[in-house]
Amino acid sequence: MNKEERLAKDITNAVGGNHNIDNIIHCMTRVRIKIHDYDKVNYNELKSIDGVLGVVEDERLQVVVGPGIVNKVANYMSETSGAPLDDDTSHTENKSYKAQAEEQARQNKQNFQSHRKQSKWNKVLKSIANIFIPLIPAFIGAGLIGGIAAILNNLLTAGTLSGDWLKQVVSVLSVIKDGMLAYLAIFTGINAAKVFGATPGLGGVIGGATLLTGITDENPIKNIFTGEHLVAGQGGIIGVIFAVWLLSLIEKRLHKIVPNAIDIIVTPTISLLIIGLLTLFIIMPVAGFISDGLVHVINWIIGVGGIFSGFIIGAFFLPLVMLGLHHIFTPIHIELINKTGATYLLPIAAMSGAGQVGAALALWVRCRKNTKLRNTLKGALPVGFLGIGEPLIYGVTLPLGRPFFTACIGGGIGGAVVGGIGHIGATAVGPSGISLLPLIDNHMYLGYIAGLLAAYAGGFIFTYFFGTTKEMRNSDQMGD
Numbered sequence: 001m002n003k004e005e006r007l008a009k010d011i012t013n014a015v016g017g018n019h020n021i022d023n024i025i026h027c028m029t030r031v032r033i034k035i036h037d038y039d040k041v042n043y044n045e046l047k048s049i050d051g052v053l054g055v056v057e058d059e060r061l062q063v064v065v066g067p068g069i070v071n072k073v074a075n076y077m078s079e080t081s082g083a084p085l086d087d088d089t090s091h092t093e094n095k096s097y098k099a100q101a102e103e104q105a106r107q108n109k110q111n112f113q114s115h116r117k118q119s120k121w122n123k124v125l126k127s128i129a130n131i132f133i134p135l136i137p138a139f140i141g142a143g144l145i146g147g148i149a150a151i152l153n154n155l156l157t158a159g160t161l162s163g164d165w166l167k168q169v170v171s172v173l174s175v176i177k178d179g180m181l182a183y184l185a186i187f188t189g190i191n192a193a194k195v196f197g198a199t200p201g202l203g204g205v206i207g208g209a210t211l212l213t214g215i216t217d218e219n220p221i222k223n224i225f226t227g228e229h230l231v232a233g234q235g236g237i238i239g240v241i242f243a244v245w246l247l248s249l250i251e252k253r254l255h256k257i258v259p260n261a262i263d264i265i266v267t268p269t270i271s272l273l274i275i276g277l278l279t280l281f282i283i284m285p286v287a288g289f290i291s292d293g294l295v296h297v298i299n300w301i302i303g304v305g306g307i308f309s310g311f312i313i314g315a316f317f318l319p320l321v322m323l324g325l326h327h328i329f330t331p332i333h334i335e336l337i338n339k340t341g342a343t344y345l346l347p348i349a350a351m352s353g354a355g356q357v358g359a360a361l362a363l364w365v366r367c368r369k370n371t372k373l374r375n376t377l378k379g380a381l382p383v384g385f386l387g388i389g390e391p392l393i394y395g396v397t398l399p400l401g402r403p404f405f406t407a408c409i410g411g412g413i414g415g416a417v418v419g420g421i422g423h424i425g426a427t428a429v430g431p432s433g434i435s436l437l438p439l440i441d442n443h444m445y446l447g448y449i450a451g452l453l454a455a456y457a458g459g460f461i462f463t464y465f466f467g468t469t470k471e472m473r474n475s476d477q478m479g480d
Contacts, residue, residue: 002331003051003069003261004069004073004076006051006053007049007052007065007073008009008072008073008080008096009050009076009080010049010051010054010078011031011046011063011073011077012077012080012081013045014041014042014045014049015033015035015040015041015046015047015061016035016036016040016041016042017035018080018081018082018083018414019036019302019400020035020036020037020040020041020390021035021036021077021081021083021085022034022035022036022083022455023032023084023085024074024077024081024083024085024462025060025074025083025085025332025400026070026071026073026074027065027070028063028070028264029053029065029066029067029070030056030063031063031065031070031073031074031077032061032062032208033058033060033061033063033077034061035060037063038061038294039302040119040131040368041061041395042151043311044059044220046063048123049250051065051069051199051358052064052065052252053065054064056368057265062432066260067260067263067264067287068259068260068261068262068263068264069260069263070155071199071255071263072255072260074308075255075341075398078134078319081431084096085197091393097438103426109394113254115237117130118349123402125178125399125400127195127377128241128398129399129400130191130194131192131195131241132188132191132193132394132395132398133273133395133399133465134191134380134397135187135191135312135394136187136376136380136391137379137396138180138187138350138394138408138421139180139380139390139391139394139395140376140391140395141180141379141381142176142177142180142181143177143380143383143386143388143390143391144178144379144382144386144388145173145176146173146174146176146181146383146386146388146431147383147386147387147431148173148386149170149173149174149177150386150387150388150433150435151386151434151435151438152166152169152173152439153170153174153431154428154431154435154436154437154438154439155438156170156436157221157425157427157428157439158277158439159272160438162269163384168243172249173275179257179390181390183208183211184390184394185207185208185210185211185233185237185240186204186207186208186211187204187207187347188207188237188241188244188278189203189204189205189206189207189208189239189243189244190203190204190207191203191323192207192240192244192245193244193247193248194240195250196244196245196247196248197251197252198247198248198271199245199251199259199268202247202271202272203244203247203249204277205272206244206275206276206279207240207244207248209276209279210232210233210234210239210240210284210324211232211233212230212231212232214454215230215232216270217229220268223284223288224285225285225288225289226285226288226292229233230280230284230285230288230289233289233324234284234288234291234324234325235279235283235284235286235287235323235324235393236287236322236323236324236325237322237324238322238323238324239279239283239284239287239323240323242283242445243275243278243279243283244275244323246275246278246382247272247275248287250270250271250274250275251267251268252373252473253303254266254271255267255268255325268340271447273277275293276433278288282440287323287324287325288320290323290325291328291419293326294320294325296330298328298329298332299311301313301343302332305419305422306419306420306422307416307419308416308419309415309416310313310351310415310416310419310420311349311413311415311416311417311419312412313348313349313415313417313419314348314349314351314352314406314410314411314412314413314414314415314416314418314419314455315352315355315408315409315411315412316413317349317351317406317445318351318352318353318355318356318389318393318407318411319408321352321393321399322391326349328449329345329346329349329422330343330429333345333346333429334426334429336429337428339431340425341351341425341427341441342425342441342442343425343429344423344424344425345428346425346426346429346432346436347418347424347425347432347436347451348415348419348424348441348451349415349432350387350420350432350433350436350451350452350455351412351413351414351415351417351418351451351452351455352389352407352408352411352414352415352455353384353392353411353432353433354410354411354414354432354433354452354455355393355407355408355409355410355411355455355456355458356384356389356393356397356411356459357381357385357392357406357409357455357456357459357461357462358407358408358410358455358456358457358458358460358461358463359392359397359403359406359407359410359460359462360377360380360384360396360397360403360407360457360459361381361456361460361468362402362403362460362461362463362467362468363377363396363403363461363463363467363468364377364381364407364429365464365473366463366464366468366472367472367473368473369473369474370472370474373396373400376391376395377390377396378398380392380395380396380473384433384436385433385434386431386433386434387431387433387434387435388431388433388434389432391429392407400472401469401470402466402467402469403463403467404461405465405467406462406467407418407459409456409458409459409462410455410456410457410459410460410461410462410463411455411458411459412458413433413454413455413458413459413460414451414454414455414456415451416450416454417450417454417455417456418447418450418451419453421447421450422452423442423444423447424439424441424442424444424447424448424451425440425441425442426438426439426440427439427440427441433452434452436448437449472480
């Protein structure tokens with residue numbers, strides 16, 4: 001047993017044992033412990049522990065152990081006691097000891113059952129759920145604001161509305177919306193770091209690095225394999241999660257081998273440098289390779305046309321979004337608009353979001369006992385109809401697993417309908433869903449609506465019959 005493990009054990013014993021710890025956080029020098037029953041804390045024993053530099057009796061019991069060592073002690077205490085290492089304790093602040101103990105018992109039981117029954121795939125889904133569920137309120141609020149902005153902007157583009165003041169309103173709403181959606185990689189990095197046991201701020205930096213802030217065409221970062229310019233967001237949210245997982249492995253390893261006196265300086269610097277370079281020069285370029293290959297595949301699919309093309313594009317567009325590869329459609333959209341006056345790909349790609357809506361409707365009907373899920377759907381569904389899909393993707397279908405795939409099938413069905421009807425185009429690139437209607441070319445509104453209804457129905461039917469589990473239907477779990 002090393003020094004940090006011994007110190008963690010002694011502190012745990014002095015504060016009343018594992019069952020008296022609700023949760024733990026730490027700052028630069030202090031382990032801050034949320035205690036169930038302060039009468040069980042032996043303050044004299046705590047203060048006499050070798051390595052404890054001071055004790056502060058506050059709303060949280062603060063044990064001063066010094067820089068460098070504090071994070072190791074907190075991690076060991078969390079691992080041995082089972083108490084979460086977190087910074088979100090608002091849900092327990094006003095609960096009685098009995099209520100907290102009951103909740104802790106329930107959580108322990110769920111953790112035991114999940115560890116006993118979960119496959120590796122379910123563990124992955126649980127991790128994804130833990131990353132995105134805390135962001136659901138932001139997804140919904142920003143998504144609804146973005147949906148309103150999308151409708152107004154498309155009406156302005158179509159010439160149905162006009163006015164500089166209205167353009168200003170759209171700009172303001174878009175800025176608020178982008179405060180969440182444009183920087184989703186950063187929020188994802190922070191939450192992924194919490195889930196994987198890395199420092200949240202470092203995870204946010206890795207997520208932010210994929211945005212290539214300040215990089216222009218005149219001053220690019222080049223793909224070391226092809227020489228082409230890296231594109232902001234290349235690698236997508238999945239790339240960020242993978243990079244932060246690697247970050248957690250390196251950071252934990254460094255904490256074990258770097259001397260405590262310089263740990264706070266050396267570990268974050270080396271961790272960021274290694275993973276930052278790996279992200280920019282390996283993870284993002286690999287996404288570029290995939291992107292280049294998909295361009296050829298998509299061009300071939302477009303050449304085939306009709307129902308087949310519609311189904312493939314509608315079904316696989318959302319996975320492309322998750323990987324940050326949907327940007328490969330942008331030059332195709334622009335080229336089509338320049339040559340023909342409309343892009344016939346956008347209405348098909350829009351069906352992927354409609355499939356998500358259909359899946360969400362099925363979950364609403366099928367999972368009546370899952371109050372947590374239904375409360376999330378209340379906010380995510382309206383913005384999904386307006387073409388803002390992030391709340392549904394990251395807050396509902398992806399964490400649950402099965403509904404994501406059945407929703408993609410629904411999107412494929414809608415895409416097949418749009419592709420089969422043919423000649424359904426959009427005169428400009430804009431948000432999808434119902435809000436795309438003002439941009440539909442040549443009065444093909446009914447064809448586009450038929451595609452939406454088909455995607456809704458497809459997503460609903462496949463999710464209702466194949467997209468749920470007993471746990472989803474009968475409990476409040478979001479990631480099982």
